[in-house]
Amino acid sequence: METKRQPVIWLQGAGCTGCSISIMNSVSPSIKNLLLDEVVPGSFLQLVFHPTLMVATGEASIEVMLDTREKEEGRYILVMEGGIPTARGGIFATVGEKKGEPVTVLSRFINLARGSLAIIAVGDCATFGGIPAARPNPTGCKGAKDVVEEEKIDVPVINVPGCPPHPDWFVGTVAHILLYGLMSSDDLDELNRPKIFYGQLIHENCPRRPYFDEGKFARKLGEEGCLYELGCKGPFTYADCPLRHWNGGVNWVIGAGSPCLGCTEPSFPDITGPFYKKISHWEKLKPSLK
Amino acid sequence: MEKVIIDPVTRIEGHLKVEVTLDRGIVKEARTSGTLFRGFEIILKGRDPRDASQITQRVCGVCPIAHATASVFALDQAFGLEDKIPSNARIIRNLILGSNFLQSNILHFYHLAALDFVDLNRLARYQGEDARVRALKEFLAGGNSSPFLPRYEGDYRLDDRANEELASHYLLALEVRRKTHEMLAIFGGKMPHSVSMVAGGVTEKPTVDKISAFLWRVNEIREFIDNVYLSDVMRITEKYGDYLEMGASGYRFLSYGAFNLDQDPIDQTKRSRLYPQGLADVALKLTDLEPDRITEQVKNSWYEDETTNRHPFRGDTVPSENKSRGYSWIKAPRYDGEPCEVGPLARLVIGYSLSHPPVRDLVEKSLSRMKLKFPNLLSCLGRHLARALDTKLVADAMAEWVLQLKPGEPVYVAYELPEEAEGMGLTEAPRGSLGHWIRIKGGVIDNYQLVVPTTWNASPRDDSNQPGPVEKALTGIKVRDSRNPLEVVRIIRSFDPCLACAVHFVTPKGRELEWFRIS
Numbered sequence: 001m002e003t004k005r006q007p008v009i010w011l012q013g014a015g016c017t018g019c020s021i022s023i024m025n026s027v028s029p030s031i032k033n034l035l036l037d038e039v040v041p042g043s044f045l046q047l048v049f050h051p052t053l054m055v056a057t058g059e060a061s062i063e064v065m066l067d068t069r070e071k072e073e074g075r076y077i078l079v080m081e082g083g084i085p086t087a088r089g090g091i092f093a094t095v096g097e098k099k100g101e102p103v104t105v106l107s108r109f110i111n112l113a114r115g116s117l118a119i120i121a122v123g124d125c126a127t128f129g130g131i132p133a134a135r136p137n138p139t140g141c142k143g144a145k146d147v148v149e150e151e152k153i154d155v156p157v158i159n160v161p162g163c164p165p166h167p168d169w170f171v172g173t174v175a176h177i178l179l180y181g182l183m184s185s186d187d188l189d190e191l192n193r194p195k196i197f198y199g200q201l202i203h204e205n206c207p208r209r210p211y212f213d214e215g216k217f218a219r220k221l222g223e224e225g226c227l228y229e230l231g232c233k234g235p236f237t238y239a240d241c242p243l244r245h246w247n248g249g250v251n252w253v254i255g256a257g258s259p260c261l262g263c264t265e266p267s268f269p270d271i272t273g274p275f276y277k278k279i280s281h282w283e284k285l286k287p288s289l290k
Numbered sequence: 291m292e293k294v295i296i297d298p299v300t301r302i303e304g305h306l307k308v309e310v311t312l313d314r315g316i317v318k319e320a321r322t323s324g325t326l327f328r329g330f331e332i333i334l335k336g337r338d339p340r341d342a343s344q345i346t347q348r349v350c351g352v353c354p355i356a357h358a359t360a361s362v363f364a365l366d367q368a369f370g371l372e373d374k375i376p377s378n379a380r381i382i383r384n385l386i387l388g389s390n391f392l393q394s395n396i397l398h399f400y401h402l403a404a405l406d407f408v409d410l411n412r413l414a415r416y417q418g419e420d421a422r423v424r425a426l427k428e429f430l431a432g433g434n435s436s437p438f439l440p441r442y443e444g445d446y447r448l449d450d451r452a453n454e455e456l457a458s459h460y461l462l463a464l465e466v467r468r469k470t471h472e473m474l475a476i477f478g479g480k481m482p483h484s485v486s487m488v489a490g491g492v493t494e495k496p497t498v499d500k501i502s503a504f505l506w507r508v509n510e511i512r513e514f515i516d517n518v519y520l521s522d523v524m525r526i527t528e529k530y531g532d533y534l535e536m537g538a539s540g541y542r543f544l545s546y547g548a549f550n551l552d553q554d555p556i557d558q559t560k561r562s563r564l565y566p567q568g569l570a571d572v573a574l575k576l577t578d579l580e581p582d583r584i585t586e587q588v589k590n591s592w593y594e595d596e597t598t599n600r601h602p603f604r605g606d607t608v609p610s611e612n613k614s615r616g617y618s619w620i621k622a623p624r625y626d627g628e629p630c631e632v633g634p635l636a637r638l639v640i641g642y643s644l645s646h647p648p649v650r651d652l653v654e655k656s657l658s659r660m661k662l663k664f665p666n667l668l669s670c671l672g673r674h675l676a677r678a679l680d681t682k683l684v685a686d687a688m689a690e691w692v693l694q695l696k697p698g699e700p701v702y703v704a705y706e707l708p709e710e711a712e713g714m715g716l717t718e719a720p721r722g723s724l725g726h727w728i729r730i731k732g733g734v735i736d737n738y739q740l741v742v743p744t745t746w747n748a749s750p751r752d753d754s755n756q757p758g759p760v761e762k763a764l765t766g767i768k769v770r771d772s773r774n775p776l777e778v779v780r781i782i783r784s785f786d787p788c789l790a791c792a793v794h795f796v797t798p799k800g801r802e803l804e805w806f807r808i809s
Contacts (some may be wrong), residue, residue, distance in 0.1 A: 005434060014328050017303050018351020018482040023395075025468050025481075032422075032461050035437070036429045043470040046436045051300045054437035055405045057779055058296040064440065093326045095298050095305060102297075103308075131333065164351065164482050221493045222702035245476035248468070250503065256486045256492035257481030260727030261344060263483075269345065274338035276488075 006178060007068055007076040009112055010050040013093050013105040014132040014141050015082025018164040019123035020052050027248050032169070042226050043178040048076070051095075063094035077177070078116040078155075080144040083125035083132045084109050087140030107266035109144070110151050118182055119144055119157045121212050127159040127191075128266035145192060158183055159192040163263035166244060169197045191266065191290055195240070202234035202260050202265075205242040208283050221276075222257055231276040233262030291318070294772050299782060301402040303352045304789025309784045310778055312769055315775035317778070320757070320764035322748045323618040324789045334738040338508035339730050341491055342738060346726065348514075349740070350788055351482045352397065355474070356719030358487045359383060360726040363558065365489035365714030366727055369705045373557050375435075376700045379491030381478045381691050382563075384549045385504065386487055387717070388688045389474035392511060393467055393481075394683040394720035394786075395634070399519065399674060400463035403783045406776060407444035407526050408456045410438050416454055422461040423454050429604045442774040446529070447529040456522055457546060466514050473507040476500050481668065497693035504692050512685045515799025524660055527562070527671050535660065536767055537670030537781040539759035541629045543636035544572045544746065546579065546725065548718035549687065549758070558716045564687055565718060566646050572668060574643040581714065581725065584741065586623050587752040592616040598753055602739045603714075603727045622752040623745050631759040632746045633785060634680035635673045648687070652679055670763075673784040680720075709733050719743050719785040744788045760785055 008022070025029045029039060035053075039045055047053065049065040056064055068076055084107075087091035090106030097103060113119055121144040124130030133141035145157040160169050173194055176183055189195050203209065210224035211217070218225035228235065237260055245252045253260050262272030271281070297307035305326040311319045334345055343361040347354035362383070378415060386538055401567075403547055414425045432436065448456065471481040476495045478484035486494040494500075527534055546558075547567035559579045561566050569577040588598045619776050622629070628656075630636075641649025657664060666672055708730060715726040722743025729737040749758035757765065769775050 012305075013628065014326060016348050016351040016354075016482075018348070018354065021482050023350045024464065025471050031464050032425070035427050043669060046434055050437050051298055051305075052303070053401065054300050055410075055439065055441040056437075057299070057300045057442070058298070060440045060442075061298065061300050063759075092328070093305065097297050127628075131345065132328040132335045134345075135336075136332065138332045163348065179337070193535065220489070220702065220704045221488060222495065222700070246480035248472045250472050251475045251479050251494075252720065253479050253485045256477070257495065258479055258485035258488070261485070268339070273341050274346055276340045277338065284806075 003038065005044045005046045007046045007072045008079060009025045009065055009068055009076055010052050010081065011046055011105065011109060011112060013080065013082035013084050013109070013126070014139060015123065015125045017052055020050070021138055022164035023167050023170050025195065025247060026171050029171060034081040036053040040178045045174070051088060061094070068114070069112055073115045075117055076115070078112050079155055080107045080109065080119060080121045080126040080133045081123055083141035083143065084147050085139035085141050086147070089277065092139040094173050106147070107148060110153070113148055113153050114201050116155050118177065119148065119155055120160060120170070120173060121157055122160045122165055124161050124163045124263060131269060132164060156182055157192055158188065158194065161193060161264045162239065163268065166241070166246060168244060169194070172197065188201045189238070197240055198238040198264060200238065200240065202239055202242055205240070206234050206254060208243060209256060209286055227254060227259045229278050230259050231274065231278055232259035234260040237262045237265055237278070239264040292772055294769070294775055296488065296775065296778065299399060299507050302783065302787045302789065303350060304787070306789045308778065308782060310436060310682060310764060310769070310775070312772055315363040315768050315770065317764050317767050317769060320732060321617055322719050322758065322760050324620045324748070327619050328787065330740065334501060334735050337735050339728060339735050340369065340373070340531045342728060342735065343488060346578050346740065347483050351392050352788060353390055353719050353721065354483050355387050355478070355487070356724050358484060359387050359717045360715035360724045362487050362489050364713035364726045364728045366713070367715065368711035368713030368730055369461060369489055369708060371490055371703060371705055373553050374703045375491055375553060376703060378433055378496055378695055378699050378701045380553065380769050381695055382492045382494065382496065382551050382701065383487055384691055385688055386474055386478045386484060388549065388684045391684045391720045392681055393470040393474070394678050395468045396463055396470065396519065397432045398786045399523065399677060400460050403439070404456060404460060405441070406783060407446065407530060408448060408460070412450065412453055413457055415496045420454065420458050422458040426457055426461070442779070444771055448525065452529070456525070459518055459522055459800065462518070466511060466776045469507055472633045473504055473511070473625055476504050490705055493702065495701055496697050498697060499636060501692055501695055504688065508688050508692065512689060515682050515685055517556040518649070519681065520678050523605065523675050527660065529674065530671060533671040533780065534666040538668040539631045539763045540572065540632050541759050542569050542625070543639045544625060544630035544632050544723055545640045546716040546718055546723040556561060565682070566641055566644050566647070568640045568644065570640045570643040570684070574639070576643050577585070577658045581716065581784060583626050584623060586621040586741070588621050589753040590615050591618050591621050593621065602725070602741050613728050618750040620745055620749055622749040622758060623741050624752055627754070629749065629752065629756055629759055629762070630746055632743045633673065634720070635676035637718060638667070638676045638679060648683060652683055658684065670781045671786040672739065675784070688711070707733055719786055722746060742788070746784045748789070761779065
């Protein structure tokens with residue numbers, strides 16, 4: 001059987017590398033499978049550029065990125081991790097140099113986005129701005145989709161939010177592209193999130209839901225009962241954490257007695273915070289539907 | 291004179307650029323600059339103080355728990371809870387932080403640093419049966435080389451057998467690292483960015499199934515540390531012995547101490563910890579830790595000169611856009627005006643100088659087994675060895691701590707949010723000393739400051755023009771081939787820099803952020 005290689009350029013902007021680390025926690029396929037093996041029969045990923053994992057350093061790492069941009073135009077997937085600072089021309093995040101001048105992540109992103117097959121924005125920073133875009137957004141951080149729209153780049157963007165996203169959400173999105181091609185609008189919600197992972201509220205599947213229905217609320221952390229009064233954002237947050245669980249299935253946020261922070265929503269963290277305070281403004285928490 | 295610029299330095303956490311000036315192959319001067327700035331302290335201002343332990347974790351996805359720890363220590367102090375944290379909570383916090391140490395150290399050695407020493411190209415002639423090595427060989431033979439090639443060429447010295455085994459362990463360690471996060475999530479909920487650690491204790495309760503699940507995983511990882519990690523570091527030291535003689539910073543070592551063994555005494559600089567607090571110089575002369583002696587200097591950073599040399603709590607940060615001396619967003623923290631090296635090596639040196647039993651015994655045993663002298667630790671590979679011993683010390687301690695948990699006993703203490711308060715949280719992150727300072731006014735964060743490990747290590751020159759520890763460690767080394775400056779990146783990576791941490795930014799007086807550019 002003929003195998004194909006799907007080139008991937010993984011760009012990091014204003015982020016914490018937590019999304020990369022989360023993807024490394026993938027169980028099946030493992031990160032070793034993702035790096036070395038056929039991810040689905042007949043298809044390998046080719047991780048051309050990834051600042052945390054790649055062996056190449058300095059100029060050689062940038063060369064390999066630009067080489068892929070040229071030779072694989074229209075074929076490579078661009079993964080964006082981290083927000084894209086846009087204030088002051090984007091000078092708050094730079095990667096590599098051109099003729100002795102630092103090159104901004106903003107201009108790298110625009111250039112790479114234009115030549116890509118599709119963009120997968122991983123994590124809150126790359127999807128909705130996340131923490132670096134939190135009030136007062138000192139660096140003018142934006143998510144990938146906003147920049148793509150402003151620059152009128154005609155490339156689809158799939159949003160895989162979460163702080164960080166569950167590895168299955170990213171791996172599943174990639175597997176979909178390899179097996180069935182790009183996701184269509186039927187596969188995505190209004191915020192371009194794959195419905196398969198972000199189709200239901202945490203609250204709908206929460207094992208503490210019976211407490212909510214009975215009105216049994218925990219009054220302090222560490223207590224049994226629904227965590228709604230302690231600030232849980234599960235009723236407003238779309239993700240399958242209660243069914244999927246985290247880190248090989250050992251636990252998850254509410255499982256550990258902590259309120260959900262609402263980290264797959266554009267309202268994270270400015271509206272979903274304060275995290276430990278009962279929500280008093282329902283209307284603001286609804287995802288900004290178009 | 292020849293200038294070598296490495297931008298980006300990959301296989302670290304964050305965005306780093308390094309510039310070295312060579313004179314006939316010898317580094318005359320080195321300059322390190324952080325190239326990402328997000329503005330955490332500005333973002334924290336005005337928020338609910340309790341949110342700090344969540345927001346600050348997002349500084350770094352590799353070691354978020356160190357930030358959670360420093361943050362809850364600062365909040366505990368501000369809320370008057372330092373002596374009220376239940377013993378279960380103290381232990382669970384240690385287990386969560388300890389798991390993060392294991393994760394970060396294993397990731398650093400195998401996935402960030404090792405491929406500077408291991409030659410994957412040579413696997414092409416592998417004839418053995420190790421499934422992992424064969425997978426790598428076939429992958430590379432199939433014409434697919436990223437993310438392993440290109441790389442710096444030249445000085446790779448391991449014999450075939452050691453080279454193959456380390457390559458195999460690169461893949462094995464991917465699995466082991468993943469399990470350290472499973473361990474962490476048992477009590478932490480999820481990882482990266484755990485939820486369980488909060489002001490007043492933790493939210494997860496110890497139950498016998500969790501204790502047993504943790505114990506089995508930590509024991510499996512201890513086996514890996516003892517039989518694989520430590521011996522892999524030793525094999526590298528055997529072939530790269532010159533790296534046990536180079537890369538010292540020569541500065542004093544600093545440690546805030548980590549892993550509370552008791553709630554007493556309440557003073558964090560004196561509390562009984564697995565790693566003791568203090569400073570030690572290269573002659574092992576000790577000094578007690580007094581956090582008030584810490585200042586941040588900015589003459590060579592892009593901030594107004596008049597704000598220089600203040601204690602972080604009294605600090606002010608005013609960006610200065612066209613400062614000709616400026617070359618980094620990182621400030622230069624100094625203790626009594628001196629640069630300090632932080633990290634696993636600093637923790638070991640201070641514990642050793644204090645004759646702190648677990649540290650001293652482990653260091654002495656390891657040095658004699660490897661036929662090394664103490665000064666060998668003060669080097670590039672000494673840092674890797676110290677990191678491996680650090681991993682062992684913490685893992686062994688965790689296997690005991692988890693059995694001290696008491697199911698059914700409390701994990702959390704409730705409190706009232708104060709209108710006005712101050713707090714300081716001191717701990718060690720895997721890569722060195724981490725301090726958080728919070729001031730609360732009107733029930734919200736008025737000022738939050740972080741002085742992080744890589745600010746110490748990758749700091750630029752200070753007001754007296756003393757280079758930072760990484761810059762100093764690079765100065766004077768010989769670079770054999772300026773197109774393949776392996777010596778430079780090996781020494782930089784031995785510090786395990788975390789640049790996402792290091793570049794942060796404060797406007798404690800509510801000043802509008804002024805705009806600036808990199809000249």
